[in-house]
Amino acid sequence: MAVLGVSQPTLSRAIQRLGPAVTTFKPQGERTPRYALLRPLPDGLPPRQRIYRVLRSGSIEPFADVEFLVGGATLERIGKLARLYEGLPPYMVFAAPSGFLGRQVAGQASRGQPSLPVSLKDWGDYHRVVYLFLHGTNTPGNLLYGELPVQQSLNLRQIVPTTVAEKLGHYDAMAAMLREASHGSSAGGEQPKFLARVEDAGHVIVKFARRGSRMAELLPLEHLALKALADVGVPAATTQLLASSEHVFLEVQRFDRVGPHGRLGMLSAGAVDDEFFGLRDTWSQFARRCAQAGYISAAHARLIDVMAAFSELIGNTDRHFENLSLLIGEDGEYAGVAPAYDILPMRYASIGGGVDPALRPITPQLGAVGAQPAVWLPAARAAEQFWSAVQTAELAAPISQPWRQLAETNRQVARDFVQPLLPDVPVGR
Structure with missing residues (x-):
């Protein structure tokens, strides 16, 4: 009324005339x-x-x-x-x-x-x-x-879900259909993928890459990285690695789906941070803000720290705020950190135009994680398991000798980096 210079009755009449549009x-x-x-x-x-x-x-x-x-x-x-x-x-x-x-x-x-x-x-x-x-x-x-x-x-x-027997053929057909659209899409971390519902794993996201490409070499490493995190007590998405004559597939079970029809609420760290903080700095700083605000517990904040520390020890440089999520309970409240996903050595991912970075050793940094022995210990154990598995694992998509050699180097780099943070606790125990 002040801005328009009108009286209250004039405003009321205008609102009445507009009716359901107001x-x-x-x-x-x-x-x-x-x-x-x-x-x-x-x-x-x-x-x-x-x-x-x-x-x-x-x-x-x-x-x-x-x-x-x-x-x-x-x-x-x-x-x-x-x-x-x-x-x-x-x-x-x-x-x-x-x-x-x-x-x-x-x-x-x-x-x-x-x-x-x-x-x-x-x-x-x-x-x-x-x-x-x-x-x-x-x-x-x-x-x-x-x-x-x-x-x-x-x-x-x-x-009807795709049967186990039909799954690989179905995945190959989907990859072929998307091949032209997905050309070069791995730049910036956008891995080609599609959704599916299959008999043995339920609702899944399927990442794929052409055999012989750099991303085809990285998908087995994502499979091993998520398993290594799960083995040290960090919830992580369940994955299965498959390969055909043309493609490598990483099947990731959706943690926002329960059984054939149920679902879980979730929000990306990006959506949460944009709404409440507007900073989008690092995973660890985000975790501390959420814990201080009461959105997550200190234990869940520590899980995020372990994901960040483990990422440093395996060369995961793609820690943007859509690669981390919080679960939402049926009461509408935050229900903790979602299982880890999209964690792999992205420092080696293709940068576009057919350019693949050299397989040089990782260069871990302390960063916002800080010197927290309770964080670096599980992260170091997971990294030890991961780089060891890269050297020895027999997978549907075989890991090449150059990668196995790099794994041994990176395992030692990770050990040397983390040792001062854990002076009294051997990583192998």
Whole structure:
């Protein structure tokens, strides 16, 4: 009223004339109602939408009602609580397409949805909303965006999983179909991948690479790295390595899926940090902030520190904030750190244009982890196991002699680096 120079009755009449195009709400802790103009959405989508969630049991229930406002803000209503976001809620940003898989779904969605740009680079929040409420079915986490994705999810439950006998052939066919789109996509850490549901492992993400490529050499190392972390008590995604005459596949079980139909909530560290801190510095610093804020326990923060320390000891230089996640419980609260994933010696990954870095020894640094013996001990034990396995493991995709030689060098580098941090505790015990 002050800005427009109008009286309260004049404002009330304007709101009445606009009718359903205006929403009213009271943010938590405020007594005075606010008013906002709803934003028209393309393709006949109403600006008021409902989000559902899938429980561990597979049951589906309402999660929140959202309203999209002129200017780009989003109003979220959960029960009697109303919360206003300047843009999209963090769970929508997290669920929206990104990376290699995101580029694939963006291309597919744009063919049947003219309002969506072909290139994911041209997408904004406006397009993410359209995608989620028309196609947001098999997104990360446990949320379904609108009635159409709920129905699509129910339809997917009728699809029979791929059998073990058919799995490798199916994976080869999927890789061949995506081969042209995936050319050169490993630059920047975007490993070619696709989703599948298989008889023995359930819901999986399948990474693939052409035999003879640098990424085909790294997929077995990711398999061994995650196993090494699990063996020292750090939860890690379960993987299986497969190979055909043309491709190497790393099958990663989805930890946000439970059985054939259940799901778990999750958010990437990026989505959490952007919402509450806005720093995106290092995993360890993020862990400390989350522990201080009460989002995770000190024990879970230590798990993140071990992942970071282990990464230093194996040359994992790709520790961005989408490669770390937190789980969300069915009570809506943070439920700890998600199992480790995407941890491998990325210092050796292709940098694009067919350029592969030389197989030079790792150069670990103390970094933000600091001199914490309780962290470096399990990280050192995992690294010892990892580099030993690289030398000796017999896998579906064999590890070459140059890699085995590098593994011995790197094992010694890791030992020498960590020894001053653990002066009284032999790594091998």
